[in-house]
Amino acid sequence: MGRHKPKKKRRGLKIFLVVLLVLVAGIGAYGYSIYHNLSKAANAVHSPVDRTPEVKRSSDLELSKREPFSVLMLGVDERAGDKGRSDTMIVITVNPKLKSMEMLSIPRDTYVEIVGRGTQDKINHAYAFGGVEMSMNTVEKYLDIPIDYYVKMNMEGFQDIVDAVGGVTVNNDLDFTQGGHHFAVGELNLNGKEALNYARMRKNDARGDFGRQMRQRQVIQGVMNKGANISALWKYDDVLKALSKNVETNISFDEMKSIQKNYADARHNIEQIQVEGSGGFIGKVWYYFVSDEERAKIQDKLKEHLELK
Template sequence: MRAKQRKRKKWLWGITGGFTLLLLFVGIYGYSLYHNVKQTANRIHEPIKRSTPEKRPEPISLEKREPISILLIGVDERKGDRGRSDSLIVVTVNPNKKSIEMVSIPRDTRTKIAGKGMENKINHAYAFGGVDMTLSSVEQFLDIPIDYYIKVNMESFKDIVDAVGGVTVNNPFAFTYEGVTFPKGEITLDGEKALKYSRMRYADPRGDFGRQDRQKQIIEAIIKKGASFGSLANYDEILAAIGKNLKTNMTFEQMKDIQANYKDARQQIEQLHINGKGTKMNGTDYFIVPEEERLAISNKLKEHLEIHTAS
């Protein structure tokens, strides 16, 4: 039962994480909205121990429009149990290239856990050491700095999709899931249908990779809602949902700087994929990423972040 509940919740982190990105890339209209956004930003602010990323020797300058990276962490936390990170997506934002790149890290990826001196599933880093250890492990795995994080508690997020008036996605193939038929082509989803659209895996020929792409589709769709965000009459409901379910190390001032200097990056969004294969070791399932694949993804992200790579 618990495994089934986790599957139902996995899609939700992307919805709210995407909406937080939307807040970063759209304008803030009117004093009332500005005031409420500021209150929400202060409510969700949760700093981390380190002052700068381990892979970045000097602090990032948002005013100089230096490319940044954001880690979206979807967690299933319960009372008395920190839980694990069920979803990890790295988002790199380059305002100079006017582009965003997103890559999902499969939760079963076997890698070294920072600070533990051992290899394990990357999603276990959160159980061992929370956000700080997760950031360090992802930085170590991809060899890039992670400047900011957005942590989403995967509970009750479908209301956000409904609050923004639904999302529109381009479905690559027709399928039916839990009594709902999703035709091929452009479709508009409310919160309940978005849940089912993002949950489906076994009918997808690409399995979990296909599901990850549908999660990222919804993030992109919510970001594109930014163009009309100022005219939404129920923004207070959206902000209330965000305030209850998100945490981030971004301050309100940083959000404003990103909104002012990075919003053009939403013009082009590219989805990257990490290839590998599943295997069982000592009775545990792992996802093994070949070293050449890890390096290829790392170099692609470094190029987008304008970080020089060794020749």
């Protein structure tokens, strides 16, 4: 694997939340009031995207029939006058029959075709060029699978969500210090600020961006586990407020209810997938290159999980 060229790091956290499971966890358990507030929050974050898919299904996805589906997670640092880049891109496939999820982190510097631009560039530039639509189309063509849904999070507000669910628990395999916080090896309970620093560290890890991606996925799983725990509903109002301010998705409230009903068990068995490649320069710009063989291997794995083969 090539060595990443050092670069100035954005200050936003480079991870985000699997919001669909958190929003609908325990629906109906506390009666109409919570149901009403969940509906209101779901409508607030709902933002449909109008696009022509690069990879089409043979028939429309039916969640009521427990068909496997995919989600593109985008972690974006947005500032005034700057649309931002999706420095975190995670594709999740969910198969309820296997009761499993596959979680693929796509390195932000991966050299790909940017669909709609007719150029080759870093995959995270797709968001800067064309927002959610171009990101979905680019990832869809690169992986050769349908991307059914997206969840976009403004990472500046992520620590509020971690705090709202009562923090997260992770298993750390590397002793390091980041942002004034020391992270020892072993099981750690992290609040929002600690989770932000834990997941953003890259320079002191010999694995570079891959180590950071692993920590990102750990925090995502931690939020999922806390958000889907019935005890988190005691603070549901804080959770919903944090989500409403920082999340957008094309998943409707009815679809969220169907996912909660038919797919919730899948979160207990998550396989993390790493993209193998090498780094190098084109001119003075550093990219991450993935071979055709590696790309085909990942495509086949995701297609099998989505029951498309």
